[in-house]
Amino acid sequence: MNNIFRLKIALQTMKDYWKITIILTFLFMAMAAMYAGMFPSFEKSLIEMMDSEFIESFNFFPHADQMHTYVGFLTLELYNIFWLLLLAIMFGFIASSCIAKEIEGKTIDILMSNPVSRKQIVLEKFMGLIPMIIIINFSMMVVIIGITVALNESLNYVNLLVVHLISIPYFLAVISIGLLFSAIIDDKMKSSIFMIAILIGMFIINSISLMASDYEVLGFFSFLHYFDTFNVLEFGEIDGAGLVVFISVTVICLIGAIVYFEKRDIEIT
Amino acid sequence: MTNIIVACPQCKYQMSVQGNPGERIELICPKCKIYGFFQFPEESSTAPTEDVIVVKNLTKYYGKIKGIEDLTFSVRKGEIFGFLGPNGAGKTTTIRTLLGYLHPTNGEAYILGKNIAHNIVNIKRDVGYIPGELNLYGHLTGRQFLDYFGSLRNKQLPLLTDLLQIFDVPLDRKIKGYSRGMKQKLGIIQAFMDDPDIVIMDEPTSGLDPLLQQKFYDFLRGQKKKGKTIFFSSHVLSEVDKICDRIGIIRNGKLVALEDVETLKEKMGKLFRVKIKERPEKFTGPKNMKVRDGLIEFVTSGDIDYWVKQLSHYTILDLEIHAFSLEDIFIHYYEGQA
Numbered sequence: 001m002n003n004i005f006r007l008k009i010a011l012q013t014m015k016d017y018w019k020i021t022i023i024l025t026f027l028f029m030a031m032a033a034m035y036a037g038m039f040p041s042f043e044k045s046l047i048e049m050m051d052s053e054f055i056e057s058f059n060f061f062p063h064a065d066q067m068h069t070y071v072g073f074l075t076l077e078l079y080n081i082f083w084l085l086l087l088a089i090m091f092g093f094i095a096s097s098c099i100a101k102e103i104e105g106k107t108i109d110i111l112m113s114n115p116v117s118r119k120q121i122v123l124e125k126f127m128g129l130i131p132m133i134i135i136i137n138f139s140m141m142v143v144i145i146g147i148t149v150a151l152n153e154s155l156n157y158v159n160l161l162v163v164h165l166i167s168i169p170y171f172l173a174v175i176s177i178g179l180l181f182s183a184i185i186d187d188k189m190k191s192s193i194f195m196i197a198i199l200i201g202m203f204i205i206n207s208i209s210l211m212a213s214d215y216e217v218l219g220f221f222s223f224l225h226y227f228d229t230f231n232v233l234e235f236g237e238i239d240g241a242g243l244v245v246f247i248s249v250t251v252i253c254l255i256g257a258i259v260y261f262e263k264r265d266i267e268i269t
Numbered sequence: 270m271t272n273i274i275v276a277c278p279q280c281k282y283q284m285s286v287q288g289n290p291g292e293r294i295e296l297i298c299p300k301c302k303i304y305g306f307f308q309f310p311e312e313s314s315t316a317p318t319e320d321v322i323v324v325k326n327l328t329k330y331y332g333k334i335k336g337i338e339d340l341t342f343s344v345r346k347g348e349i350f351g352f353l354g355p356n357g358a359g360k361t362t363t364i365r366t367l368l369g370y371l372h373p374t375n376g377e378a379y380i381l382g383k384n385i386a387h388n389i390v391n392i393k394r395d396v397g398y399i400p401g402e403l404n405l406y407g408h409l410t411g412r413q414f415l416d417y418f419g420s421l422r423n424k425q426l427p428l429l430t431d432l433l434q435i436f437d438v439p440l441d442r443k444i445k446g447y448s449r450g451m452k453q454k455l456g457i458i459q460a461f462m463d464d465p466d467i468v469i470m471d472e473p474t475s476g477l478d479p480l481l482q483q484k485f486y487d488f489l490r491g492q493k494k495k496g497k498t499i500f501f502s503s504h505v506l507s508e509v510d511k512i513c514d515r516i517g518i519i520r521n522g523k524l525v526a527l528e529d530v531e532t533l534k535e536k537m538g539k540l541f542r543v544k545i546k547e548r549p550e551k552f553t554g555p556k557n558m559k560v561r562d563g564l565i566e567f568v569t570s571g572d573i574d575y576w577v578k579q580l581s582h583y584t585i586l587d588l589e590i591h592a593f594s595l596e597d598i599f600i601h602y603y604e605g606q607a
């Protein structure tokens with residue numbers, strides 16, 4: 001039992017993804033700097049373009065009518081696409097391959113020759129991915145603050161912090177789904193494709209629910225419905241239901257992954 | 270008191286003798302009346318008695334495909350047990366079921382007295398394993414890999430230094446760039462470094478050159494002397510012959526033989542091939558004697574001296590005596606008893 005608190009597999013997982021973490025960190029920092037920095041040059045033309053027709057053509061994004069404001073621009077360009085979708089895809093991809101690749105690559109035999117339980121493998125792989133989330137998350141926040149100060153735009157920094165705090169359970173939910181796939185599907189490519197399909201699916205579902213009010217209920221099946229970055233950033237509104245959803249999904253998927261992984265045969269052929 | 274069957278060196282008559290280990294008794298062959306002594310073997314002080322691996326009716330089906338069926342055997346403390354069988358016989362399945370990778374369809378197994386179904390993590394504290402399809406983390410260097418595994422064992426690694434000396438590997442290179450033999454060496458090092466009570470190995474010498482194989486056998490013998498138990502599967506009969514105390518042969522998922530290697534060797538006998546100047550028919554050999562291309566061929570177990578003396582009455586042009594290869598015995602089992 002004391003083994004599980006030594007977190008050696010988690011530590012190794014962290015080391016294994018260290019390079020990717022650094023690359024993603026710089027990538028997202030650069031992206032944040034670029035998009036936030038672009039705002040002043042777009043501001044004028046955006047304000048001019050803000051008629052109902054233009055907004056209508058973007059209504060698959062939440063708060064498309066706010067595109068001409070700094071907060072609206074940030075959430076639309078940066079948070080909705082690069083953050084909630086693209087980064088989630090990256091994390092999902094990594095999580096959904098992290099156990100599968102040990103089985104596909106047949107390293108699981110040698111790993112499990114150590115006195116480690118299957119439960120421990122799933123949990124520690126999960127924990128090993130958390131530092132990556134935290135590092136990327138807060139380094140991007142710092143970049144946004146820096147750019148905002150440099151541009152002399154107004155932004156509520158407490159709300160910005162809240163966005164990045166809520167991002168943690170959001171991404172944890174994403175990686176726990178990935179881990180569940182990873183524990184079930186041996187083929188890491190297949191497992192990743194399922195994961196990415198789900199994330200893109202959730203994005204599409206959310207867009208549909210925004211565009212067509214008939215399908216509004218569909219939105220409940222999308223994570224994005226529970227994390228409206230604009231409302232948090234502009235008004236400091238926290239969606240309590242969203243937090244509950246993210247945390248429950250995390251817990252349920254983790255338990256599911258553990259139970260399945262304990263029960264299954266680890267076949268190597 | 271033990272009972273041993275002794276063959277008369279002259280007429281091959283088999284008699285049963287009773288005595289205590291180490292005792293020397295007089296014998297007279299009831300058939301040919303030859304007189305002699307028989308010394309009972311000493312009971313070895315490290316008599317392997319305790320069963321450290323106990324397998325009971327173990328069965329594993331992959332869906333409808335049979336992996337192993339109703340396997341029952343045990344491995345004693347301090348012995349080197351060889352597990353043999355043709356491709357697809359179920360060796361890997363047995364090993365991977367024993368170590369908890371596969372859940373048995375039926376039956377049970379105990380390692381060091383602990384049930385594999387409930388205690389597998391604890392069992393692995395005292396059991397090392399070298400997988401058959403050895404895949405190590407290619408992105409790590411040998412040193413990083415051993416550090417990682419050392420930390421997972423969470424134990425002293427008393428054999429690490431010795432092992433690194435015997436099986437030296439380029440520790441600072443990435444495992445990705447290792448040759449097959451180097452990877453195998455690293456696999457051996459990690460399995461033995463914490464000096465576990467039992468080591469289970471699936472074809473451990475594949476990829477090792479003959480020199481290293483030799484070193485590996487010596488190492489295994491050393492471990493055995495310390496009372497450690499080795500269980501391994503193999504296709505290399507010469508190595509099984511060299512180092513195993515007992516063997517199990519599995520075919521089609523079922524155990525077909527479980528023998529002491531000594532007993533097996535006795536069963537094997539020696540093959541004589543003789544060319545004599547006289548007509549071959551003039552020589553009366555044992556029942557199994559055959560004449561082929563003018564050469565006399567027969568198999569005999571143990572009593573070489575007797576037959577050499579018999580042959581000395583003839584003019585020998587050529588004489589060959591060699592051990593019946595293990596191969597012949599195994600092929601007999603592999604193909605199924607006719």
Ligand SMILES: Nc1ncnc2c1ncn2[C@@H]1O[C@H](COP(=O)(O)OP(=O)(O)OP(=O)(O)O)[C@@H](O)[C@H]1O
Binds near residue numbers: 331337357360
């Ligand atoms: N994952 C699997 N799915 C289905 N059948 C399997 C699987 N693994 C093994 N088998 C079958 O189980 C039987 C035993 O296979 P196993 O790998 O245990 O043999 P083996 O004795 O190790 O053979 P080899 O000497 O080739 O290594 C074979 O018929 C094999 O086809």
Ligand SMILES: [Mg+2]
Binds near residue numbers: 360361362401471
């Ligand atoms: Mg095999």
